[in-house]
Each structure stands twice: as structure tokens, then as C-alpha cells.
């Protein structure tokens with residue numbers, strides 16, 4: 001087995017499903033997030049104002065995103081604001097984003113298959129009629145294989161889930177990406193997620209009943225968490241058995257609550273080596289048929305306060321593969337072979 005076949009990569013899943021690569025078109029639909037609004041006390045402590053807007057839509061940042069750190073953090077410039085727009089304005093911006101992304105993905109990668117991805121903030125945080133209007137509008141712009149919506153457990157209910165499930169008639173798959181980050185309530189409280197593990201599980205089961213595929217977002221190395229806590233989160237993931245997970249290393253963007261904690265010396269941020277170790281630890285403890293859609297964060301370097309020396313995505317993936325081969329690790333190993341005391345925790349490349 002080579003490095004990437006040691007875990008179930010998203011690329012493998014897409015090739016098996018469509019016979020070729022399919023590309024996400026990330027869209028900011030002008031949604032907000034209940035956790036960032038007045039009662040949310042400013043949102044998750046690691047959240048800055050971009051709410052995961054795709055980098056190719058942050059025009060002012062595009063040229064800076066690939067630049068190295070220059071010795072000081074630049075002043076923060078908020079992204080173009082897609083929120084507080086009228087419905088026609090939101091539609092116009094959705095259309096522009098789709099056309100721009102299609103052009104970029106086609107010229108850069110020769111992309112032929114596309115998936116519509118409501119990526120920014122909470123893509124179900126609106127009235128069902130508005131959601132229907134926006135999803136319909138976007139899906140009519142061009143041919144999409146999948147509808148993918150990123151959201152929070154407290155932004156889903158039976159009516160919204162039924163609406164999402166209706167799109168099975170129009171696309172090959174409907175996915176919801178649901179933020180959990182950790183399976184431990186004290187951690188969720190500490191990072192101000194604004195929901196509990198139990199609320200997450202309830203939303204997960206509602207989605208599962210509707211046939212919608214689910215990808216769970218997780219962060220490894222959150223404040224107060226090490227191997228034991230990651231094992232507990234892996235246990236929950238194993239029980240729930242989503243179709244996919246998206247793993248994220250702990251990162252601290254500029255202008256976040258977490259940066260203040262970090263500046264006061266109240267928390268540590270995992271290095272590349274530590275995230276490699278956490279990642280393999282986690283992968284060994286989840287079923288081998290769960291798709292791994294992401295392994296590290298994509299925050300542009302000029303917005304990232306820490307970690308500053310984290311390896312680029314490609315290098316991380318290559319190192320992870322080598323580490324798994326050299327130590328004979330693979331996704332699901334602990335579930336198949338029992339839990340071993342001698343599981344490697346440090347990088348051996």
C-alpha cells in the first residue's frame with residue numbers, strides 16, 4: 001500500500017463515483033451564522049470574519065495569500081461583504097461567483113464536473129422559502145453533480161432537511177457538512193461553539209433519516225485536547241459513521257478570541273509533527289470506509305497568527321503517507337486489530 005491508499009481519500013471517492021475528478025464551486029450565499037450574531041458572543045473562538053469564504057472569492061487577499069510572513073501581521077481587511085443584501089443582489093453575487101469559479105477551475109485544472117458548495121457561514125440559516133429560492137437559482141445556472149451545504153446543528157430542522165432531501169431529484173447526491181469540531185462538551189464550551197454534542201447528534205440523526213450524506217468537520221488539537229480526547233471524538237465518529245470527515249489542524253487566524261488566549265500564553269498550537277501524529281491517531285480509530293475530505297486548514301498565511309511554520313498541504317499529505325507506510329499504519333487499524341499500547345505517537349519518516 002502506498003501512502004495515500006492508507007486512508008480513504010476524497011480523490012479516490014470521486015474517481016470511484018464519477019470516473020474523473022469533480023470540482024467544488026464554493027459559494028457565499030449571503031448567509032450569516034447564529035453563533036456570530038448578538039446572542040452568540042462573537043462566534044467560535046477561532047472564527048474570523050470570513051466564515052470560510054473560498055479564497056478565490058476574496059479578491060483583495062488573492063495576491064497576498066501566497067506570500068510568506070513578513071515579520072508582522074498585516075492589518076486585517078474584511079472580505080467583500082455578501083451579507084445584508086437583498087435577495088436579487090444575493091442571486092446576482094451567487095451567479096458571479098459561480099461563473100468566476102467555473103472559469104478559474106476550467107482554465108487551471110481543465111475541470112469538467114462540478115459540485116455546488118454553499119461554503120460560507122451557515123448555509124441553512126434562513127427561511128426555508130429563501131433557501132429554496134437560492135438553491136434553485138444556483139442549481140439552474142449550470143450543471144452540477146452534487147449540492148453540498150455547510151451548516152451548524154442549530155440551523156437544521158425537519159422542514160429544512162426535507163427541503164434539502166428534495167434535491168435528490170435534481171443532482172446525484174446531496175451532502176450536508178456539519179460542524180462538530182470535538183466530541184467533548186467542555187471543549188465545545190471553551191471554544192464557544194454554541195451547541196452541545198447532544199444537539200449535534202440529534203441533527204445528525206435527522207439528516208441520516210433523510211438519506212442526505214454527511215461530512216463532519218473536526219479540529220484536532222483544540223485547547224485542552226490531546227490523544228485521549230481525540231480518541232473520544234473518534235469513538236463518537238465511529239458510532240455515528242458519517243460518510244465523510246473533514247479534519248482541520250488547530251489554527252489561529254488574526255483578530256479572533258483565540259488569538260487573545262494564545263497571546264496570553266494560555267494555549268498551545270500543534271506543529272506539523274504533532275498534527276501528523278494526531279491525524280494518524282485519529283485515522284486508526286475510525287472506520288476505513290469514511291472518506292477523508294480534508295487534512296489541514298487552508299487559511300491564507302497572511303491571516304494566520306499561528307502556527308506560522310506549518311507545512312503546505314501537499315507536503316503534509318506526502319509526510320503523512322510516508323509516516324503511515326513507515327509505521328505500518330492505516331485507517332481503521334485499531335478497530336480491526338484492537339487497540340495497541342505501542343501505537344506510534346511521534347513522527348517517524
Ligand code: SF4
Nearest residue numbers: 033035043044047051
Ligand atoms: S459556526 Fe462557523 S461561521 Fe459560525 S462562528 Fe463558528 S466558525 Fe464562525
